[in-house]
Amino acid sequence: MKYSMAGLKNNRTLRILNAAAEGNYGVLAAIAYNIEQLTALVRAAEAKRSPLIIQLFPSTLTQLPLLAHAAAQAVKTASVPLSLHIDHAQDEAHIREIIATLPVDSVMVDMSHYDEAENLAKTERLTRECHARGIAVEAESGRINGGEDGIADTGDLEALFTSPEDVDNFISAGVDILAPSVGNVHGDYGPAGPAEGQIHFDRLEAIDKQIDKRVLVALHGTNDFPPEVMGRCIRAGAVKLNVNKLLLEVGNEVLRKEAATLPLVRLIDRQMEVVQRETERWMDVVGSSGRAA
Ligand SMILES: [Zn+2]
Numbered sequence: 373m374k375y376s377m378a379g380l381k382n383n384r385t386l387r388i389l390n391a392a393a394e395g396n397y398g399v400l401a402a403i404a405y406n407i408e409q410l411t412a413l414v415r416a417a418e419a420k421r422s423p424l425i426i427q428l429f430p431s432t433l434t435q436l437p438l439l440a441h442a443a444a445q446a447v448k449t450a451s452v453p454l455s456l457h458i459d460h461a462q463d464e465a466h467i468r469e470i471i472a473t474l475p476v477d478s479v480m481v482d483m484s485h486y487d488e489a490e491n492l493a494k495t496e497r498l499t500r501e502c503h504a505r506g507i508a509v510e511a512e513s514g515r516i517n518g519g520e521d522g523i524a525d526t527g528d529l530e531a532l533f534t535s536p537e538d539v540d541n542f543i544s545a546g547v548d549i550l551a552p553s554v555g556n557v558h559g560d561y562g563p564a565g566p567a568e569g570q571i572h573f574d575r576l577e578a579i580d581k582q583i584d585k586r587v588l589v590a591l592h593g594t595n596d597f598p599p600e601v602m603g604r605c606i607r608a609g610a611v612k613l614n615v616n617k618l619l620l621e622v623g624n625e626v627l628r629k630e631a632a633t634l635p636l637v638r639l640i641d642r643q644m645e646v647v648q649r650e651t652e653r654w655m656d657v658v659g660s661s662g663r664a665a
Pocket residue numbers: 460558592593614
């Protein structure tokens with residue numbers, strides 16, 4: 373893997389993902405909305421001796437400003453490789469504030485709500501600014517449909533698959549990680565996961581071949597994924613696996629079912645227990661268990 377800048381050589385997110393690409397396994401990039409989820413994710417990584425990327429949404433940085441500092445502290449003190457990533461940062465001023473004030477390892481610079489030329493120009497400029505601070509950058513090529521917390525919904529736009537030209541354009545813009553659009557959507561697929569044929573594994577494989585190790589591949593939109601779909605995506609080249617509901621829903625269920633009967637402290641424990649267990653299960657699925665050096 374080439375690094376666009378020497379300052380990125382020790383970047384935590386890229387080190388974790390490069391090791392995974394070399395070892396042919398995937399790494400969970402898991403969203404946390406609160407300290408319970410963050411704690412459960414970190415405990416799972418340590419219990420499984422697994423690398424892990426912790427992801428926060430820009431809206432969470434505003435809602436719970438202390439969470440980024442707690443996550444950064446976990447990254448510093450954990451006994452396994454962790455990194456802190458900001459998912460879907462869509463506001464340029466906020467991105468500049470984030471990289472200037474928070475100890476983040478990587479940011480998804482998501483300018484996909486602009487037209488193509490503007491998207492690329494803005495991505496290139498912001499990537500330079502992130503790299504100057506040693507922060508790695510992920511971008512989305514094509515358009516991944518659907519809405520997520522605090523993220524502008526692109527649902528009214530046609531879902532656009534990533535083209536070979538998109539891939540080259542974003543690599544030229546200097547990004548380190550690319551999130552292609554291959555039939556994956558933000559939001560829910562339904563309890564059975566994506567419909568047969570919805571995820572274009574062949575397209576993902578062709579993109580990975582074209583990339584030829586110049587950047588790393590991230591996969592967004594994994595809600596309701598069965599393990600075998602996740603496995604096929606990893607075999608087709610995806611290394612950074614963005615997960616949200618896939619890990620957290622079991623904890624939300626505990627809150628919904630047990631909030632009226634359990635004392636608060638016990639409720640917090642129960643939520644952390646189930647999220648940790650679910651995270652450990654998915655670390656086994658993606659093959660990252662036992663990979664922490
Ligand atoms: Zn996403």
